[in-house]
Amino acid sequence: MTTIYALATPPGRSALALIRVSGPKSHDILKTVFKPLSGKQKNFVVTRGTFSGIDDVICVKYPNHKSFTGEKSFEVISHGNPVIISLIFEKLENAGAVFASPGEFTKRSFLSGKINLMQAESICALISAKSERLLKFALTSLSRENLSYLDAISELVIKLLSEIEVRLNFPEELIPCIQWGLYKNELRCLIDKIKTILKSHYFQTKMMEGFSIAICGMPNVGKSTLLNSISGQDKSLVYDLPGTTRDIIDVEFVTDGFSFTFIDTAGLHKDAQDPVEKMGIHKTKEKIKTVCLVIALVLETCNESMYFDLCLLENSIIEVFNKIDLHENCKGISGKTHCAISVLIKSVISIIFFEEDFSLEYNIAINKRQKNEFDKIYTGLNNVLLLLSENDAFGKEEFVAEELNYILTSLESLYGKNIRNGVLEQIFSSFCIGK
Ligand SMILES: Nc1nc2c(ncn2[C@@H]2O[C@H](COP(=O)(O)OP(=O)(O)O)[C@@H](O)[C@H]2O)c(=O)[nH]1
Ligand SMILES: [Mg+2]
Structure with missing residues (x-):
């Protein structure tokens, strides 16, 4: 060396x-x-x-x-x-x-065995973390104690697998049937844990990518003015003429370690004749499909008909009245006078967080490679639980063993080392084979 x-x-x-x-x-x-x-x-x-x-x-x-x-x-x-x-x-x-x-x-x-592969990968996440929250995520997955659930899964899988293998390979030993019921609760707890980790990955990805919010509405309702008001810059062109915004323009808004991207879009209406405007509308509709939330900007005076297309989408939509400076006692915002813009931002964030159901318990950083392995472990553990839950688990040993072997492969990929030897050790330590 x-x-x-x-x-x-x-x-x-x-x-x-x-x-x-x-x-x-x-x-x-x-x-x-x-x-x-x-x-x-x-x-x-x-x-x-x-x-x-x-x-x-x-x-x-x-x-x-x-x-x-x-x-x-x-x-x-x-x-x-x-x-x-x-x-x-x-x-x-x-x-x-x-x-x-x-x-x-x-x-x-x-x-040298000082850290496992997951911890090694967390070091990269720690160095590249762009916010305090991401830093905490990475730090959590660096600690071996916080990865103890992996050891718990390995122990259970190895124990179950050795129980099955010994019966399949040494039938003459007349070992009593496996008490499947004993394992179900433990399996359920571990499945819940993996579910949390997968959710944590989603949370972490969202923190890195940010959340996008499209500002949509008919032409001239004040979408571009609102974007400029949110960003505090004259980023988007504001003009009385409908069809001014044709390209998608966005601004990033960072708060509490999360990044939100507000997107200005072309005005939606049915009678667009100009081919460039039509292209802008098409682009808007495509963009809307990818965002977390749509702000449907409307004017009190108009009979809005833009939900036509928006309602067909699966996104969350909030309706916001604009240009309230022109009316008295009207609830809403004014992009021009900046009235209630901070209230709008707060409600947008709370809607996104409410819908995403984020909670601080999801706090372990995993990367894409690890996520794929956790997906496989999650499916495998569920399959095992399903097989064990069938009234007659007798004769299912081979299927259960196959699932357990898949899970073991994913665990090995996460640890970065062979843990299959544990199965043999268990077999020889728990049973008196060969005496
Ligand atoms: N009074 C008032 N006028 C506004 C407000 N927001 C935008 N406008 C005006 O409405 C017109 C169209 O605005 P713009 O932002 O380009 O609308 P967009 O087509 O939806 O992007 C412009 O003359 C703006 O000055 C507002 O809150 N109050
Ligand atoms: Mg515009």
């Missing part, structure tokens, strides 16, 4: 820089490249040292059982001058270390 090094902080000039070194030679390299300022080199953990008389540095030494990678390693905190850093790199190379490839420290941590 090579000894690797890399800069852990961003390159360039900064107050401080952190260099990580990991591998079997790292503690020897530490001794030869950095001299402790206090004189005699001790088996130190943290010490001030000097680097070839060029810089004062702090070195943190980790024994293998305490380090992130599970190998002997150390970190050097130097001043963040690229010249100093390249001189340190040169010395490290001369002492036998090689530049790490991307993700190699995390890979070594995984290979």
Whole structure:
């Protein structure tokens, strides 16, 4: 195994820089490249040292059982001058270390068993998290305790599978029938847990992608003015002439770690003649299909007939009266005078959250790959429950075993390691085969 090094902080000039070194030679390299300022080199953990008389540095030494990678390693905190850093790199190379490839420290941590594959992937999520909430998600999935439900599923699957395998492979042992009923409650709890995790993925995706809200209505009702009022910019063209907005224009609105995209659309009406306007209307209808919510902007004075098409859609729609500045005692908003715009935004957010049924219990970050595996585990566990619930589970062992094997494959993909050996161990520990 090579000894690797890399800069852990961003390159360039900064107050401080952190260099990580990991591998079997790292503690020897530490001794030869950095001299402790206090004189005699001790088996130190943290010490001030000097680097070839060029810089004062702090070195943190980790024994293998305490380090992130599970190998002997150390970190050097130097001043963040690229010249100093390249001189340190040169010395490290001369002492036998090689530049790490991307993700190699995390890979070594995984290979040494310090973290499982899900935790390794969470590190990426942690680094790329764009909001505090996403950061919390990633941190939760980094902790091994929070992933204990995976161990619970594995234990149950291995236990069930070994119970079945032993009966199928050693019929002469005359082992009593499996007590299927004992497993049902546990199965149900685990299925609920996976359901929560899958929902958490949906929640997490929504946090990353944001929620889109289309502002729709007949021409001239004030859609573009409303968008400008929400964004606080003159982004969309406002004009008295119907058919002014033809392209879809959007603005992002971020609050409480969530991103909402408000979309201005072309005015909907049936008698559009102009081919470009017709294209704008077509684009609007296509866009509406993809949004979470439609704000149907209407005027009190008009007999609106735009629900014609909108009502056929499955999206949530809220009707909002605009231009209330022109009327007295009228409930609604005014894009022009900015009246009740914040109230509108608050109700839009609460409608979306209410409909999405988000709650803080959904807080584990999983990526697309992991989601696919959780989908398979969810289906597999449900199939097993269904088979066990049938009045006569006798003779179903082979089907149950097949489902359990599928689940095991997905679990292995999540852990990034083989756990099938556990089945054999269970068989030999629970039963007196071969005596
Ligand atoms: N009085 C009043 N006029 C408005 C309001 N919102 C928009 N307008 C006017 O209505 C006309 C059409 O506005 P626009 O935003 O282009 O409508 P759109 O076709 O639905 O996008 C413009 O003259 C706006 O100044 C409002 O809240 N009050
Ligand atoms: Mg417009």
